[in-house]
Amino acid sequence: MTARTAAIRLTPRVGVVMALAALLGLVAFFWPFVVAPGAFGSAYTPLIVFGALLVLVLCVVLSEIAEGGIDSKALAMLGVLSAVNAALRPLGAGTAGVETVFFVLVLAGRVYGPGFGFTLGCTSLFASALITGGVGPWMPYQMFGCAFVGMLAGFLPRASGRREVLLLAVYGSLSGYLFGFLLNLSFWPFSLDPHSSIAYLPGLPLTEQWQRYIAFDLATSLGWDTGRAVTNFVCVTLAGPAVLTTFRRAARRARFHAPARFAAPRTAEPGPR
Numbered sequence: 401m402t403a404r405t406a407a408i409r410l411t412p413r414v415g416v417v418m419a420l421a422a423l424l425g426l427v428a429f430f431w432p433f434v435v436a437p438g439a440f441g442s443a444y445t446p447l448i449v450f451g452a453l454l455v456l457v458l459c460v461v462l463s464e465i466a467e468g469g470i471d472s473k474a475l476a477m478l479g480v481l482s483a484v485n486a487a488l489r490p491l492g493a494g495t496a497g498v499e500t501v502f503f504v505l506v507l508a509g510r511v512y513g514p515g516f517g518f519t520l521g522c523t524s525l526f527a528s529a530l531i532t533g534g535v536g537p538w539m540p541y542q543m544f545g546c547a548f549v550g551m552l553a554g555f556l557p558r559a560s561g562r563r564e565v566l567l568l569a570v571y572g573s574l575s576g577y578l579f580g581f582l583l584n585l586s587f588w589p590f591s592l593d594p595h596s597s598i599a600y601l602p603g604l605p606l607t608e609q610w611q612r613y614i615a616f617d618l619a620t621s622l623g624w625d626t627g628r629a630v631t632n633f634v635c636v637t638l639a640g641p642a643v644l645t646t647f648r649r650a651a652r653r654a655r656f657h658a659p660a661r662f663a664a665p666r667t668a669e670p671g672p673r
Contacts, residue, residue, distance in 0.1 A: 407474035407656050408515035414461075418518065418551070421461045425544045428454050429585045432600050433609055454540035458522055458547070470519075473654040474512075478519060481508055485524035486531050499576070499628045501528065502549060503635040504643075506572045509553030510564075511647040517550025541586040548582075549575045565640045572632030580625035584617050592616070 410418075427434065428450035470478075481504060488500040501524060509517025525543040529535045552575070559567050589600035598616040601609070 406513035406516070407477055407651070407654075408470050408513055408519065410513070410515045414515065417461055418515075421457045422548070424457050425454065425548070428544070429541070429582050432585065432589050432613070433606060435602075448537055451537045451540045454544050458540070458543060462519060462522065470515075471656060474516065474656050477512070477650070477654065478516065478523060481520055482523040482527050485520070486527035489524075489528040490532055498631050500631065500635070501525070501546065502572060502575060502579070502628070502632050503639070505546060505550045506553045506568055506575065506632065506636060507640060507643050507647060509550035510556060510568055511644060511651060512554070514551045514554030517552075517554045518547045519550075521546030521548070521550035538583075538586060541583055545579045545582050549579060564644070565637060568640055569633045569636040572636045573629040576629035576632050577625045580621050580628060581617060584621055585613070588613060588616055 431450055485501050485504050488504065491500050505517065505521055505524065508520055512520075522543045525539065525546050529539050529542075553568070553571060556567060556571060592599035594601060598612050598619060600612065604612070
């Protein structure tokens with residue numbers, strides 16, 4: 401990603417807001433380890449509270465990004481790629497862990513920058529949820545997880561050629577595991593019998609609670625996360641070079657943030673009478 405291809409300009413103010421949003425997002429995901437026992441009257445209250453908090457945080461970040469510098473061309477690109485991702489997601493639908501939404505997200509975040517990747521992760525999942533009827537308390541967590549994936553893709557180190565494709569393929573694979581690891585945290589406390597050895601048990605020391613969650617993640621979603629990781633790796637490896645070339649050609653032609661210049665219309669010279 402270069403300044404020439406970045407679709408959304410990250411100002412220092414937007415960078416601070418995104419950093420604070422990332423911190424609050426991590427708190428929302430890792431709440432089972434930080435909320436004291438008995439702090440909420442209902443076991444489902446934290447999910448609703450932190451889900452609403454994530455929606456508020458995402459609205460603030462998106463508004464700051466828009467104010468920091470997103471022009472009509474970047475907005476059009478965002479709409480097109482959000483629609484593409486929303487259409488691609490039902491093709492996998494998470495069956496055996498196959499998720500097709502991350503492929504475009506990783507490559508777009510790489511080419512168009514972390515701000516664009518963060519925004520695309522939010523809008524793609526929101527549009528997909530509306531199309532597939534997947535609106536629920538889990539949606540803000542999915543949106544934030546995909547926003548993380550797209551944003552971090554824009555911060556990857558510079559590379560070119562096959563090294564870049566390999567870098568993105570490995571990152572896509574790791575992001576498949578990371579997404580599953582984070583999303584499991586949002587529902588782990590209510591998904592099992594409290595007497596299970598891998599269930600969430602309020603009041604346990606952090607080390608024991610962490611061991612229980614690791615065992616839960618490995619036992620319940622390792623296969624799904626592996627399917628997602630393999631899908632990302634294969635898609636980026638096979639189609640990544642062509643898609644990267646297409647995205648960069650579109651960025652060069654769009655010339656994001658180029659100053660608009662207006663010239664007076666030329667007047668036709670009077671012809672001979």
